[in-house]
Amino acid sequence: xxxxDFKYADTIHRCFRCGYCKFPVNWKDVNNCPPYARFRMESYxxxxxxxxxxAWLNDQIKWTEHLAEILYSCTTCKNCVIKxxxxxxxxxxxxxxxxxxxxxxxxxxxxxxxxxxxxxxxxGNPYGESRAKRGEWANRMGVEKYHGQEYLLxxxxxxxxxxxxxxxxxxxxxxxxxxxxxxxxxxxxxxCDGNEVYxxxxxxxxxxLAENNIQKYKNTGAQKIVTFSPHAYNAMKNYYHEYGGSxxxxxxxxxxxxxxxxxxxxxLRCPNMxxxxxxxxxxxxxxxxxxxxxxxxxxxxxxxxxEMGKNKESALCCxxxxxxxxxDLLGGSENSPxxxxxxxxxxxxxxxxxxxxxxxxxxxxxxxxxxxLANRLEVxxxxxxxxxxxxx
Amino acid sequence: MDSIYxxxxxxxxxxxxxxxxxxxxxxxxxxxxxxxxxPQYVVSPRATEHIQGIVRLANKEKxxxxxxxxxxxxxxxxxxxxxxxxxxxxxMDSIIEVNENARYAVVECxxxxxxxxxxxxxxxxxxxxxxxxxxxxxxxxxxxMIHGQGDLAQPYGFNSDLVNGLEVVLPTGEVCHIGSVAIxxxxxxxxxxxxxGLFLGWCGTTGIITKLSIRLFPCKRIRGxxxxxxxxxxxxxxxxxxxxxxxxxxxxxxFSSAIPPFASELQQITVNIAxxxxxELEFKQEILWDDTLGEYIHRGEGAYLGFVRHLQRPxxxxxxDYKKGGGxxxxxxxxxxxxxxxxxxxGREISERHGIPYTVTGRCVGxxxxxxxAWTFAFNRAxxxxxxxxxxxxxxxxxxxxxxxxxxxxxxTYGQKLILERLDPGTKELMGKIKRLIDPNxxxxxxxxxxx
Numbered sequence: 001x002x003x004x005d006f007k008y009a010d011t012i013h014r015c016f017r018c019g020y021c022k023f024p025v026n027w028k029d030v031n032n033c034p035p036y037a038r039f040r041m042e043s044y045x046x047x048x049x050x051x052x053x054x055a056w057l058n059d060q061i062k063w064t065e066h067l068a069e070i071l072y073s074c075t076t077c078k079n080c081v082i083k084x085x086x087x088x089x090x091x092x093x094x095x096x097x098x099x100x101x102x103x104x105x106x107x108x109x110x111x112x113x114x115x116x117x118x119x120x121x122x123x124g125n126p127y128g129e130s131r132a133k134r135g136e137w138a139n140r141m142g143v144e145k146y147h148g149q150e151y152l153l154x155x156x157x158x159x160x161x162x163x164x165x166x167x168x169x170x171x172x173x174x175x176x177x178x179x180x181x182x183x184x185x186x187x188x189x190x191x192c193d194g195n196e197v198y199x200x201x202x203x204x205x206x207x208x209l210a211e212n213n214i215q216k217y218k219n220t221g222a223q224k225i226v227t228f229s230p231h232a233y234n235a236m237k238n239y240y241h242e243y244g245g246s247x248x249x250x251x252x253x254x255x256x257x258x259x260x261x262x263x264x265x266x267x268l269r270c271p272n273m274x275x276x277x278x279x280x281x282x283x284x285x286x287x288x289x290x291x292x293x294x295x296x297x298x299x300x301x302x303x304x305x306x307e308m309g310k311n312k313e314s315a316l317c318c319x320x321x322x323x324x325x326x327x328d329l330l331g332g333s334e335n336s337p338x339x340x341x342x343x344x345x346x347x348x349x350x351x352x353x354x355x356x357x358x359x360x361x362x363x364x365x366x367x368x369x370x371x372x373l374a375n376r377l378e379v380x381x382x383x384x385x386x387x388x389x390x391x392x
Numbered sequence: 393m394d395s396i397y398x399x400x401x402x403x404x405x406x407x408x409x410x411x412x413x414x415x416x417x418x419x420x421x422x423x424x425x426x427x428x429x430x431p432q433y434v435v436s437p438r439a440t441e442h443i444q445g446i447v448r449l450a451n452k453e454k455x456x457x458x459x460x461x462x463x464x465x466x467x468x469x470x471x472x473x474x475x476x477x478x479x480x481x482x483x484m485d486s487i488i489e490v491n492e493n494a495r496y497a498v499v500e501c502x503x504x505x506x507x508x509x510x511x512x513x514x515x516x517x518x519x520x521x522x523x524x525x526x527x528x529x530x531x532x533x534x535x536x537m538i539h540g541q542g543d544l545a546q547p548y549g550f551n552s553d554l555v556n557g558l559e560v561v562l563p564t565g566e567v568c569h570i571g572s573v574a575i576x577x578x579x580x581x582x583x584x585x586x587x588x589g590l591f592l593g594w595c596g597t598t599g600i601i602t603k604l605s606i607r608l609f610p611c612k613r614i615r616g617x618x619x620x621x622x623x624x625x626x627x628x629x630x631x632x633x634x635x636x637x638x639x640x641x642x643x644x645x646x647f648s649s650a651i652p653p654f655a656s657e658l659q660q661i662t663v664n665i666a667x668x669x670x671x672e673l674e675f676k677q678e679i680l681w682d683d684t685l686g687e688y689i690h691r692g693e694g695a696y697l698g699f700v701r702h703l704q705r706p707x708x709x710x711x712x713d714y715k716k717g718g719g720x721x722x723x724x725x726x727x728x729x730x731x732x733x734x735x736x737x738x739g740r741e742i743s744e745r746h747g748i749p750y751t752v753t754g755r756c757v758g759x760x761x762x763x764x765x766a767w768t769f770a771f772n773r774a775x776x777x778x779x780x781x782x783x784x785x786x787x788x789x790x791x792x793x794x795x796x797x798x799x800x801x802x803x804x805t806y807g808q809k810l811i812l813e814r815l816d817p818g819t820k821e822l823m824g825k826i827k828r829l830i831d832p833n834x835x836x837x838x839x840x841x842x843x844x
Contacts, residue, residue, distance in 0.1 A: 013774040016712035016719065017423055019462065019529025026513075027506030027528050030482065040436055040483045041410065042463070043418045051421070052414055066412050086713045309514075333407070 001102055003057035008095045011088045012054045017047030021080035021092070024314030032310065033080060034317045034337040035073035038330045043070055046080040046092060053099040063103070068110045071099055073329040075337070076199045077317035078285040100201025112327035117202050120209070124191040125157040126326045135187025137166040143173045146184030151176075151255075152222040153185050154236070156229040157192050158325070158358035164365055165358035168381035169228055172252055175386055176226075179264040183226065189216065193227075195235035195282070199322040207243065210235070214245035224248045226255045228383075230282035230357045231321075237287065251283055253356045253382055257292040260299045268389030271302035275385070276350035278308070278341060278364065279315035280357035293356045293382055300389045306348045316341050318367075320359040338367035346377050353379045396453055400435050400477070403445040408436040408483070419460070419478045424721030425771065425783040426468025426804060431458065431478035438483050440559065440567060440602045447600070447835075448565040450477055456838045459596040461534025462504060464526050466721045467804040469538070469595045473839030482531065484602065487511050494580045495519060495608040496556050501533035501601050508532060512608070520544070520611035522551055525755070533601045538802040539593050541757055541764050543643040543664055543703070544609055546636065549758045552592045556582050556605035560591055563599060563831035571605065579605035590826060595802075596837040598830050612666035614673050615642070617704075619697040620685050622659040625733040627693060628754075632729055634684050635663060636760040640676045642666050644756040648736060650749035651714060659736070664703065714749065717772030721782060722751075723789040723807070727798035729756065729763045738792055739767040746785040764801060808841055 003009050022030040022045060031037035035044040042048045049071060055061045080092045103109055109117075119128040137160050146152050153176065159169035176183050194209035217225070225247050227233040233251040240247065250258075259265045275297055283289045290312045297305050310316050319330040319337030330336050342364055345353040353368070355361045358381070365379040380388075400409040410416070411433050420428035432455070437443050450457045456476030463470055472478050484502040490512070491497075497508060505521075506528025512519050522542030524535050532551075535542075539552045548554060557571025557579045568574075570589065571582040590598050622628060628646050635644050643664035650656045663680060667673035681696050688694030711720045727735060736752050743750035751768040767789045771782035790807040793800045794814065800807040812820065820843055827834075827844040834844060 010716075013772070014713055014716055014718040018464070018527040018712070020527060023506055023528060027504075027510040028514075029485070029507055029510075030504055030529060039407065041408075041415055041418075041434065041480065043410075043414045048418050051418060055417055061413050061417050064413065067414050070414055085710055088713075088716075 001057065001105070003054065006057050006102070007098045008091060011091055012050055012095055014086060014088050015047050015050040016086070017045070017051065019045070019047065020083045020085055021046035023083055024079070024310045024316070025083070026309065026314060028309055031340060032314065032316055034075045034077060034319050034330055035070070037316070037337055037340060038073070038319070038333060038335050040335070044073060049074060049096055050092070053095065057102070063106070063108050065110060068103055068108065069329055071096060071103070072110055072113055072200070072323065072327060075281070075317045075319055075321035075324050075330070077281040077321050079317065082285055082313050097199055097201055101203055102201075104201045110327065110329075112329070113200055113323065116323055116326050117197065117200065117205060120192050120197055121205060125161060126192070126196070127157065127161045129161050132188050134160045134190055135185065137169050138173060138185060138187070141170060141173055142177070144184040146186055146220055146222065148221045149182040149184045150224060151181060151183040152217065152220070152225045153183050154193065154225050154227045154232050155185060155190065156227065156232045156358065158362065159228045160190065162358065162362050164362050168358060168361055168383050171381065171387040172228055172383035175256065175265065175383060175390070178390065179259050181259070186216070193232035193235045195231040196323045198235065198239065210240055210243045210245065214240055214243055217245065217247060222247065224250070226250050226252050228252055228358060230280040230287070231359065234282040234286050251289060251292070251356070253283070253292040253296060254289065256382070256386060257295050260296060265386065265390070268300040268386060269302050270300050270385060270389045273300070273302060273352050273385070274304045274306060274350045275352045275354050276306050276308050276345050276348045277311070277354045278318065278345065278360055279312055280355065280360050281315070281317050281321050283356060284315060285313055293354070296382055296386065297354060300385065306350055308344050308348055310344060316344065318360045318363040320363040325359045325363065336367070338363040339371055342367040342371050342373060342377070346371070346373050351377060352385070353377055354382055354385060355379060356382045396449070396455065397433060399449050400433055400446065403449070404435055404437050404442050408438070410434045419480070420471070422466065422468040422471045423464065424466035424468060424719070425779050425786060426471050429471050429473050430475065431472040432475050434478045434480060436480045436483045440561060443479070443561045443600055443602060444565045444567065446477060446479065447561055447563060450835050451564060451833050454833050454835065456835050458837050459600045461501065461531035461537070462526070462529045464530045465534065465538055465802055467802050469802065469804065469840060473805070476835070479600070481533070488603065489579070490516055490519070490608070491580065492516055492519065496580060496605050497521065497608055498579045498603060498605045499532055500603055501531065503532050504528055505530050505532060505535070512611070518611055519608040521606060521608050522548060522554060524551065532606055533604055536592060536604060536606070537595065537601060541755055545755055545757045545764070546641050546644050546759070547639070548607070548609065549761070551606070554607040555592065556580055556607060558591060558601055559603035560599040560601055563836045573605070590830065595840045597827065597841050598836065612668045614668070614701060615664065615666045615703050616699055616701040618663050618665060618677070618681065618699040620661045620663065620681070620694060621697055622661065622688060622694045624693065625659050625736045627688065628659050628661070628732045629730045631661060631685060631688065632756050633760050635680065636756060638679050638684055639759070640665065640680055645753060646732060647753040649751040650743070665699070711751065711768055711770060714770045715772050715778070717770060717774065717778065719773040719779070719782070720768055720770040721786055722766045722768040723786050723793065724764055724766045724801035725793040725798040726757070726762050726801050727765050727793070727796060729754070729760055731796050731798060732763065732765065734796055735765045738796070739789065742767070742785050742788050742792065743769065746781040748782065748785060765798070805839060812843065
């Protein structure tokens, strides 16, 4: 493929590489682009990626594994979109995704990306785990299979298979049961939502996943979906309608906030918790939902809430987006975004780092351990804080 | 195995050295019209000791070294013209000290303008620094290295005049300190020791600045910008002169541009004003707009367009998107303010000759002592012909600056050549002697300021 055939051929040269994309809103540092924070080479900056993409499509440089890793190290966190002052900014991440699409088309991918996509194709999840095990997270909980209840709870791959995230998924299900919510899950019939597949540039596989999921939800009569993961929320809310999937989609923090407002959850109490909150990119920057998680935390008696210096649209991504939760091109260093974020959380003096995304939960949990902060800073999903609050 | 690569890895670690095509490609470019030149290695040091090790290695192997800060000079000053080691200094980004009472900050060379602004806003809201018009990713060290100016240029002059001290790695690897810090007395002044100021303006050809102390200034509670428009360029020097007499402005900038068309040919003057109270603000506004510029309104030659509170961060990179082309470069010059009308008229002619919408800007430096006047030429990065046209326009403008009796600011190689042709022979010889003495192997940013 040549540059002329690239979807963004008329736009990609417009990046001036001024560097606004590296900053948070308050200009605190140049580390708000996760790959740049990790590697601190211009090639890993947002502008570097766009210039390299253009050079590759123009045949000025050749495809290499290193080039592919540079492109795939982008977590699609959208910090660049928020910060770029130029009018084409809305397409910056789309350009990276389109470039990845070209790599998919040409069959030249980093091994980890290839494996990720292969696992989705074969098993419906990136872990390569059996589909039959997908519902095991809810064993012995009494969570009903979905059969037309008011809400379908979509747990997603991370909540279904990752042992740390499973705990949070169980907390959410328990809250919903205790609040008397009519809901069910698909269990082994649930399949990957495809958000990361889309971001990795495999639009064909995403289409298959979206269409199959939509058909499945329609067949079961589901109209209202609560997602555990903001990544699934993003896919279902913003992409599924293109394939005929018009569902009412809620991220679980929005849903829990509603339950609190309606009085179905009350008397939440967590004494001695000083909490800071990490905004997930796919809830915050992608869907502009900054308030619901904070409203839940404010509703918990005994909680002292403190913001990190970089919050809301300036939040530093944990490094797990755009497939990097699995392909892990940003790990292995004290400069990894998750470890940077763990340090930022610790600097607030909080003893709990609250998250609202299973990927963030796992990434930051590991980061806190790597930073040897686990005794001083506990990473908890908001669902886990709420269930604690209900239990005290 | 590449022994130089291995040696660099031993100094800074594997993750911060690259000889791969992707890094060599990215670091071969300036953001302006300069032709790309590839380095052989890209290295990102974290400490002065790293830089010393790299410089010693480069001397031993006789390989060029090109230091890079924010990479936003747009004049090609950090393009590795003769290859070698590209030193990306942005990882050296610690703010070491802020002395609130003596009003200075000591920073490492990779600290960005935005980073210091944010740090001061959070920790020292009563202090500010002279922030240049460049994007916030520009570094403080890079800015003083090119004799930049910021939004406090009117009262305090060039940013390089605000340096209290430097730590520099010399081309042969030794570290030296300039200013009061050289005798261990702290970083509070650049004076009164013998002048060994051999580093500012040399574009990394005499050493690598690793730390600097920069003066800070009172930050008043209310800061904002007022705009006045004049119908004719001939009125600008007098208006600026009168404004400087009030000593009430933080920044005075005159500009004109072809876009938007309704403002084309008009001369806008923005005046930054700061005050600690509404009373002070009102008083200053009255003096500036009514008493000082009111006569232009009465004569029908000017108009006051209003005052906006809060200073917007510079978004000069928007200029790059005027033609949806992703590129612009400008010629900056230091000229007497009286030259503003000619600068405007002739710069406009050059722009129009090359089919480029004109944009000119003049920032007052000091109490009317000089003006940084810039002619900006946008180009389309996807259209090589527009790059060629912009480059021609830039070169014509470099010539123009000298014809008008100005000095080219941060000249690229073309402008440097013009200056060296005119340079006093004694000065040139002195520069050559300094260069040969301090950089015997000629490894420092070769291709720039080649006087030896």
